[in-house]
Amino acid sequence: MSENHEAVAPAPGATRLALVSDCGDCFGLCCVALAYAASADFAIDKPAGKPCPSLQRDFRCGIHQKLRTSGFQGCTVYDCFGAGQKVSQHTFGGRDWRAAPESAASMFEVFPVMRQLHELLWYVTEALALPRARPVHAELDAALRETEAFTLLAPEALGDVDVPAHRDKVNKLLLKASELVRAEFKGKKKDRRGADLMGARLTGADLRGANLRGALLIAADLRGADLRLADLIGADFRDARLSGADLTEAFFLTQSQLNAAQGDATTRIPQSLVRPAHW
Structure with a gap:
């Protein structure tokens, strides 16, 4: 596991690129950590923590090119906002759950937490790029820094983050930004x-x-x-x-x-x- 787990303040301005899914740097976490039920979106039932049958040894999807025709439309819609590669390459230092099975449970537990934090980063980053939201940019920048710092925590600390409370705080700022932007019309x-x-x-x-x-x-x-x-x-x-x-x-x-x-x-x-x- 990587030794770089201190909650240090990151450089400001998370880029959209860092918040885009990069499956090549992820250990197939959405295909393992998450549960899904047979429905119009998924062809089969799969419990959380169990690898999808289509997940290959290299953590790539064996039916990626035909997900929709195979009954896995839900997979084509899902977006982790870059949380998968963050957990894989930073939180767990590039050690995958197959090579280090003792880390699997913790990795699967923090992935949904990281996903929520990265989604918030996406929205805050966008709000900071909206000129009309300038009156709340300082508060948004502080929220961005705090959220980024959470994403750099060690697995144990990351799992203890009160995401609903943090989301509520950030959402109040996003609402203010929304009102300012929509006032243009x-x-x-x-x-x-x-x-x-x-x-x-x-x-x-x-x-x-x-x-x-x-x-x-x-x-x-x-x-x-x-x-x-x-x-x-x-x-x-x-x-x-x-x-x-x-x-x-x-x-x-x-x-x-x-x-x-x-x-x-x-x-x-x-x-x-x-x-x-x-x-």
Whole structure:
């Protein structure tokens, strides 16, 4: 195990690159540590701590190119925000759970914790890049440093982090940033926070500046909708139809949300994200 486990203050400004999954530097943690049940997203049941049957000796997926057609759509949607390689290469110093089986239980336990912390880093980093959120940038930078410091803790200390309490504190700052950014749109803003919009017909809807935090947009028809300056943190876009939709200035949107949706070449997305291969 690496000896570098002190909670030291990191250099400011976590980059988006460090928060993007790099499976080549990970020990297949999402394929082992997490549990899933047979459903529309997964073809089989798998308990936490048991390797997926498709996980190979080199920690790569044996059916990566045909996950969707094999019934593992959930795998194509999941994003660890770079937590997998952080746990593998930093927290456990590059020693994998097969070579060091005594570390397996601890590694699998801290992976979900690291994933939550890295997700927060993603949102805070984005908020710091939003000029309209400048009034809270100092507080956001402090939150970024604190969160980064948590990710550098030793496994035992990392497991003791009160993530819900920290998430609540950070979320208050993200809400302030959201209000500042959405204020740029001067028209009437729709508040659909946590709304049940499953299957809703929102074709061509003007959702500029809308609060869609945690909204259930499963299978919603958002073709041609304008989502610029909309807060999309935690919105469920599974099978949402986004053809022709404009998300270019939407914020707190993640790659996993896009991966879960149905879009095409006419869907406009933020430059920081990648157009899903299945669109």
